[in-house]
Amino acid sequence: MTDLVATSSTTSAVQRFQPMFDPRGVLVAGASSHPGKFGFVALHNLLAGGYEGKVFATNREGGEVLGIPCATSVDDLPDGEIDLVFVCTPASANPGLLRQCAAKGVRAAFVTSAGYGEAGEEGLAAQRDLVALADELGMVLAGPNGQGLVSSPSSLCAQIVAPIPPPGRIGVASQSGNFVSSFMNYAVQTGVGISRAVSAGNAAATGVADYLDFYADDPATAVGLAYVEGIADGRAFAERVRSVAERRPLVLLKGGASSEGQRAAASHTGSLASDDAVFDGMCRQHGITRAATVEEAFEAAATFATQPLPRGPRTVVMTTAGGWGVVTADAIARTSLELVALPEDLLAAIDEHLPPRWSRNNPVDLAGGETRDTIPAVMSLIAEHPAVDAIVYLGLGIQSNQARLMREGPYFPDHGLDRIVAYHERQDARFAEAAAEISERTDKPILTATELAVADPGNPGPAAVRTSGRLCYASSNRAVTALDHLWRHARWRQRRGLG
Amino acid sequence: MSRTLSEADSKALLAAHGVPVPDERVVESAEDAAAAATEMGFPVVAKLCGDAIAHKTERGLVRLRLADAEAVRSAASELLAQATPDDGDVGVLVAPMVQGNRELIAGLHLDPQFGMTVMVGVGGILAEAVHDVAFRLVPLTRVDAEDMLDDLATSALLGAFRGEAAVQRDKVVDVLVGLAAVAEADPSVVAVDVNPLLVGADGVPVAVDALVEVAS
Numbered sequence: 001m002t003d004l005v006a007t008s009s010t011t012s013a014v015q016r017f018q019p020m021f022d023p024r025g026v027l028v029a030g031a032s033s034h035p036g037k038f039g040f041v042a043l044h045n046l047l048a049g050g051y052e053g054k055v056f057a058t059n060r061e062g063g064e065v066l067g068i069p070c071a072t073s074v075d076d077l078p079d080g081e082i083d084l085v086f087v088c089t090p091a092s093a094n095p096g097l098l099r100q101c102a103a104k105g106v107r108a109a110f111v112t113s114a115g116y117g118e119a120g121e122e123g124l125a126a127q128r129d130l131v132a133l134a135d136e137l138g139m140v141l142a143g144p145n146g147q148g149l150v151s152s153p154s155s156l157c158a159q160i161v162a163p164i165p166p167p168g169r170i171g172v173a174s175q176s177g178n179f180v181s182s183f184m185n186y187a188v189q190t191g192v193g194i195s196r197a198v199s200a201g202n203a204a205a206t207g208v209a210d211y212l213d214f215y216a217d218d219p220a221t222a223v224g225l226a227y228v229e230g231i232a233d234g235r236a237f238a239e240r241v242r243s244v245a246e247r248r249p250l251v252l253l254k255g256g257a258s259s260e261g262q263r264a265a266a267s268h269t270g271s272l273a274s275d276d277a278v279f280d281g282m283c284r285q286h287g288i289t290r291a292a293t294v295e296e297a298f299e300a301a302a303t304f305a306t307q308p309l310p311r312g313p314r315t316v317v318m319t320t321a322g323g324w325g326v327v328t329a330d331a332i333a334r335t336s337l338e339l340v341a342l343p344e345d346l347l348a349a350i351d352e353h354l355p356p357r358w359s360r361n362n363p364v365d366l367a368g369g370e371t372r373d374t375i376p377a378v379m380s381l382i383a384e385h386p387a388v389d390a391i392v393y394l395g396l397g398i399q400s401n402q403a404r405l406m407r408e409g410p411y412f413p414d415h416g417l418d419r420i421v422a423y424h425e426r427q428d429a430r431f432a433e434a435a436a437e438i439s440e441r442t443d444k445p446i447l448t449a450t451e452l453a454v455a456d457p458g459n460p461g462p463a464a465v466r467t468s469g470r471l472c473y474a475s476s477n478r479a480v481t482a483l484d485h486l487w488r489h490a491r492w493r494q495r496r497g498l499g
Numbered sequence: 500m501s502r503t504l505s506e507a508d509s510k511a512l513l514a515a516h517g518v519p520v521p522d523e524r525v526v527e528s529a530e531d532a533a534a535a536a537t538e539m540g541f542p543v544v545a546k547l548c549g550d551a552i553a554h555k556t557e558r559g560l561v562r563l564r565l566a567d568a569e570a571v572r573s574a575a576s577e578l579l580a581q582a583t584p585d586d587g588d589v590g591v592l593v594a595p596m597v598q599g600n601r602e603l604i605a606g607l608h609l610d611p612q613f614g615m616t617v618m619v620g621v622g623g624i625l626a627e628a629v630h631d632v633a634f635r636l637v638p639l640t641r642v643d644a645e646d647m648l649d650d651l652a653t654s655a656l657l658g659a660f661r662g663e664a665a666v667q668r669d670k671v672v673d674v675l676v677g678l679a680a681v682a683e684a685d686p687s688v689v690a691v692d693v694n695p696l697l698v699g700a701d702g703v704p705v706a707v708d709a710l711v712e713v714a715s
Contacts (some may be wrong), residue, residue: 107629174597197642204652222675231612234610234614235613235614238613238636239592268604268606268626268627268694269604269606269607269608269618269690269691270603270608270690271627272604272620272626272627272630272632273608273610273616273620273634275612275617276609277632277634278608278612278613278616278634278635279613280634281616281633281634281635281636281647281650282613282634282635282636283644284633284635284650285636285643318507433695483600491645492656495642495645495646
């Protein structure tokens with residue numbers, strides 16, 4: 001019976017949101033010829049994003065915006081070709097608009113208009129009426145006062161802020177439109193892309209938990225990433241996100257964590273119960289990855305989206321320089337991960353590839369003893385060993401970084417510099433490719449960290465990580481934090497017998 | 500509005516759901532206190548016990564390490580004399596003195612947003628300064644309770660410590676799951692403090708003091 005219930009809810013979440021995220025046609029209502037208005041920007045971004053379905057527009061004056069003819073009334077548009085209306089009209093016009101849209105077969109509305117729940121008693125009443133109308137019309141209602149949505153499988157960028165992100169497998173839902181922007185900026189910067197993203201606005205009919213519930217069943221989405229602040233009904237929210245986390249990893253960033261939550265309580269237990277401590281416990285109990293900062297949230301989601309889950313905490317640090325390894329070992333000591341002692345057979349196997357001065361310990365310090373194939377060979381040995389669950393790899397890009405001085409110096413390409421520079425750059429690209437290939441082959445996470453990811457993103461090492469679809473972490477501690485999040489979620493699943 | 504149960508009634512309610520409490524007795528006179536102590540063996544602790552008495556330590560209503568019948572008799576007389584009319588019906592609670600250096604705190608807290616929660620943390624007089632606590636929502640599974648212990652930053656406290664055995668984690672899990680069961684069985688319970696949940700030298704936790712608050 002449980003299966004039947006799950007199946008029916010699966011079908012309904014995906015079906016319910018299909019007209020919003022994968023519409024056959026989109027109408028921008030209130031299209032404007034003024035480039036400063038939402039009604040222009042929305043149409044512009046929709047077209048610029050390469051949406052492949054049909055695009056329609058309406059406004060009071062008619063005419064043409066960006067080559068799209070504007071109808072003066074929805075009644076003049078074709079039947080059954082539009083699934084989603086992107087509403088940029090004033091609140092007072094919206095009830096009539098939605099009725100006309102429904103008559104044309106429109107099944108979803110994203111309302112950007114302000115003047116609703118955020119605007120006092122009158123606005124609240126208008127918002128209640130809007131929700132009731134959408135219910136009556138059988139329409140999925142997003143917003144109002146939201147900034148739009150992105151859906152990579154449909155090349156749909158119906159939104160009024162933020163860049164167009166690369167396609168990927170992270171599903172974003174946010175109570176703040178600007179956090180959608182932040183996450184998409186990170187997606188552009190890192191190359192780890194987005195499947196769907198939505199700004200919930202006032203969340204009058206559809207809230208963050210509803211979108212996450214959809215993502216949890218969405219084949220295009222591997223991980224949910226959400227920003228939440230005010231949660232009206234904590235119990236109901238907790239139950240919804242629990243069900244999401246059982247199906248997909250879910251990363252939450254919560255605003256208001258440091259608010260004065262401690263109340264004057266008679267009990268000692270009550271005086272220790274800050275909002276934050278209770279919220280944190282709820283997340284841990286329900287398998288939710290809670291991130292402390294915006295970049296930590298994005299990087300955790302990017303790691304869930306691009307790396308396999310570790311089967312245990314046993315981590316090996318592989319480094320080309322001692323100090324990096326030590327600092328990374330320190331970072332691991334502050335997490336649930338374990339800096340595993342290398343078993344004898346693995347030590348012996350690595351001995352075959354490295355000079356006697358290598359660390360013979362974890363971190364595996366290659367001690368500058370590497371030849372052309374050492375790094376991929378040693379990485380393979382470590383990843384293949386059953387006592388190892390994950391690898392953090394440091395030092396990618398240093399050969400190219402050195403080569404860059406030669407490439408940009410006064411002697412290039414003479415004196416053989418062209419050949420040595422090309423060799424170094426080829427090597428770094430190879431190492432990045434090897435990390436991705438070995439990770440896929442062994443089904444174990446291998447995270448590559450170097451400050452070159454941000455200091456010189458064009459360096460062939462980080463660039464090749466990006467090409468592999470993975471995240472190149474800007475520091476080893478950030479890689480360790482992300483890996484710790486993966487292991488905590490994997491452990492949560494293991495302890496509860498979830499596959 | 501809410502009211503508190505006496506320490507004895509609080510412990511009886513918790514014990515019914517598997518929370519370990521000392522084998523103790525409530526008596527009405529100094530003479531009966533001495534007799535009860537002699538029967539259970541020394542040293543003992545004596546406390547004034549009544550429905551309206553919530554903050555015994557602050558009022559000096561706890562006497563520790565009473566080594567013989569005479570000490571119990573005189574402590575019990577003093578305690579009974581300290582009772583005020585506001586305290587209502589009172590008695591003297593006599594309990595064996597549990598030996599142990601490690602104090603945990605556990606309890607139930609009704610969160611305005613998430614409803615009933617279970618807590619465990621590092622107890623003792625520094626509990627609120629150290630603030631090393633873990634919360635979970637009710638209902639609580641044993642796995643959830645085990646996770647809570649892993650959450651504590653000062654988890655070294657749970658291992659073998661200064662000649663005392665490692666904390667029996669299973670027994671702490673019993674306490675937490677028992678607290679959740681109390682909340683589920685009786686929705687009128689709005690708060691519980693087990694403070695301290697004292698860990699004996701053998702690593703077994705005991706609720707040496709408990710206070711249950713119920714909606715009235």
